[in-house]
Amino acid sequence: MQTPQINVDRNGPVPTIELRVGQAHVGEFATYLWTPTPTLVKAGPTDDVFNIGPSVQNLHGRLFTWNLGIQYQADGSKTYSATAVITQGEGTLYEEHYPDPPGQPMDGDVLIVRGVRFHVA
Amino acid sequence: MNAPARRAIVFIFVVLHPTLAWAEAKVNNESAQAQSIDLSVPESPAFTALGLSPQSVTRPASTQELAATVLNGVDKNGNFQSGLALDVAPYQLLFGDTVSLKQYQQGADSPSLTRILWRSQTSAATAKGTNDADKSVRLALGIRVTPWDRGDPRLDGELEACLRKVARSIVQTPLLPESEGKDEAERSEFRRRINEAQQKLRTESQTCRDEAQKRLWNNSSWALGAAPSWISTDGSVDRMNWDGGILWTSIAYGFEDVPGLQDAAQLILHGRYRGNEQVPDPKNKGKFFEQNSVAGGARLRFGNDKFAVSIEALRIFEDPVHRRSSESTRASIGVDIRLSKELWLEVSVGGEGGRRDGNNQAFVLGSFKWGTTKEPKLTITK
Numbered sequence: 001m002q003t004p005q006i007n008v009d010r011n012g013p014v015p016t017i018e019l020r021v022g023q024a025h026v027g028e029f030a031t032y033l034w035t036p037t038p039t040l041v042k043a044g045p046t047d048d049v050f051n052i053g054p055s056v057q058n059l060h061g062r063l064f065t066w067n068l069g070i071q072y073q074a075d076g077s078k079t080y081s082a083t084a085v086i087t088q089g090e091g092t093l094y095e096e097h098y099p100d101p102p103g104q105p106m107d108g109d110v111l112i113v114r115g116v117r118f119h120v121a
Numbered sequence: 122m123n124a125p126a127r128r129a130i131v132f133i134f135v136v137l138h139p140t141l142a143w144a145e146a147k148v149n150n151e152s153a154q155a156q157s158i159d160l161s162v163p164e165s166p167a168f169t170a171l172g173l174s175p176q177s178v179t180r181p182a183s184t185q186e187l188a189a190t191v192l193n194g195v196d197k198n199g200n201f202q203s204g205l206a207l208d209v210a211p212y213q214l215l216f217g218d219t220v221s222l223k224q225y226q227q228g229a230d231s232p233s234l235t236r237i238l239w240r241s242q243t244s245a246a247t248a249k250g251t252n253d254a255d256k257s258v259r260l261a262l263g264i265r266v267t268p269w270d271r272g273d274p275r276l277d278g279e280l281e282a283c284l285r286k287v288a289r290s291i292v293q294t295p296l297l298p299e300s301e302g303k304d305e306a307e308r309s310e311f312r313r314r315i316n317e318a319q320q321k322l323r324t325e326s327q328t329c330r331d332e333a334q335k336r337l338w339n340n341s342s343w344a345l346g347a348a349p350s351w352i353s354t355d356g357s358v359d360r361m362n363w364d365g366g367i368l369w370t371s372i373a374y375g376f377e378d379v380p381g382l383q384d385a386a387q388l389i390l391h392g393r394y395r396g397n398e399q400v401p402d403p404k405n406k407g408k409f410f411e412q413n414s415v416a417g418g419a420r421l422r423f424g425n426d427k428f429a430v431s432i433e434a435l436r437i438f439e440d441p442v443h444r445r446s447s448e449s450t451r452a453s454i455g456v457d458i459r460l461s462k463e464l465w466l467e468v469s470v471g472g473e474g475g476r477r478d479g480n481n482q483a484f485v486l487g488s489f490k491w492g493t494t495k496e497p498k499l500t501i502t503k
Contacts, residue, residue: 001299001300002300003298003300003301004300020221021221021222022217022218022219022220022221023213023217023218023220024217024220024221024222024224024225024239024275025222026222026281026284026285026288027221027222028284028285028288028289028292029292030289030292030293030295032295034295034297038295040293040295043289043292043293045285046221047221047223063301065295065296065297065298067291067292067293067294067295067296068292069288069291069292069322071284071287071288071322071326072330073274073275073277073280073281073284073330073333074274074275074330075330078180078182078213079182079183079217081217081218102183102218103182103183103185103186104182105182108319108323109319109322109323109326110319111291111292111315111318111319111322113296113297113298113299113315114298114300115297115298115300115301
């Protein structure tokens with residue numbers, strides 16, 4: 001599987017990412033833009049929506065990754081649920097749901113590491 | 122067994138021995154937990170109503186799995202399949218994916234419908250007749266609701282802070298996703314690094330949860346449970362008849378803000394009603410009679426990581442149809458003492474008194490049990 005490439009409108013606003021964790025679990029994230037060394041974009045508790053980088057032009061060809069930690073508070077948590085959605089203005093550029101397929105049991109705390117590569121045109 | 126362990130056993134026996142004089146005492150080394158009186162609202166009331174301890178319980182993680190389990194409970198001819206044991210938190214299953222921790226915690230100081238629904242647990246169970254000739258099937262449905270829980274780990278700020286601190290230290294280390302690998306070897310290496318970080322997250326998070334469990338085990342809460350049941354004499358769905366039910370309630374007080382006791386003691390008050398229970402008739406083998414009963418009791422537990430004491434009592438009023446009603450009291454005292462890192466001594470004394478038998482004679486029964494175990498039974502379990 002290759003890193004997904006997503007098209008970004010060079011005349012549109014700066015894309016945003018929304019990271020959400022359901023099932024009332026603890027969610028903590030960190031996001032990076034790679035050049036190729038990683039620069040922290042934002043880190044903190046879910047749920048959050050924020051801009052990816054300062055400008056659209058700056059994103060072309062760059063890898064953007066998110067590390068998402070999902071922790072349960074008590075034994076007996078049966079499943080988990082999280083989403084990552086990248087949008088530009090009103091349009092959704094990319095969407096991922098975890099776990100995939102949904103409904104998989106949670107056999108411990110989860111660390112998700114995913115990314116996309118931007119193509120600005 | 123080492124010398125301190127032997128001395129502890131002798132000490133306990135000497136201390137408790139005088140209390141046995143009042144009873145017809147039996148001494149054995151079965152699990153001391155056998156003495157314990159159950160004063161909690163069962164996690165799965167339907168199983169308790171049918172007297173089941175199912176080996177395999179279905180806990181569906183998706184609505185599809187729930188539907189399949191329910192459909193499998195009845196065959197194509199409309200007959201119940203015995204052996205159904207289903208346990209599900211419906212709100213978590215149906216809406217849990219959309220509930221964030223922040224939403225769950227809103228208005229943490231007051232009751233919240235979200236939290237009440239979240240903690241509600243439903244169960245269903247079926248059991249077949251006692252022998253091959255008996256085609257009857259019993260069905261029970263159960264619900265357990267916790268309207269108030271000061272020990273809810275999702276509301277514990279210390280636990281959340283601990284988990285977030287662990288997570289931050291891990292997610293703030295940049296990792297390349299597996300998809301960035303140029304070939305299988307590099308993808309495998311990226312996967313290994315992610316798995317290693319995930320394992321660290323799991324290990325360190327577990328320490329947070331263990332600490333929280335020690336802090337929260339005794340916190341105040343209120344739980345309610347109900348389990349109506351039905352019986353079908355031929356096992357078919359359309360011949361179901363009411364077979365009674367059980368109601369439970371337990372209120373726990375955790376001595377919050379009481380220095381010395383806040384993480385060390387818990388008082389539980391418990392009440393239950395059982396209606397239309399079919400009880401085996403001791404005078405007519407194979408026959409049953411109908412009975413209603415009410416019970417009320419209390420348990421006090423206190424201790425630390427070296428010892429724990431549990432004192433419990435239950436008053437029971439039984440009202441059989443067309444028979445003389447009776448009242449009785451069950452009581453027990455249990456002690457866990459840590460002998461070494463992985464060796465606990467369990468001792469319990471229990472008895473039942475005041476019950477009147479068929480000759481209308483009051484009698485008293487008691488027993489003394491002791492044993493050793495790797496895990497303490499009386500401490501830090503909710």
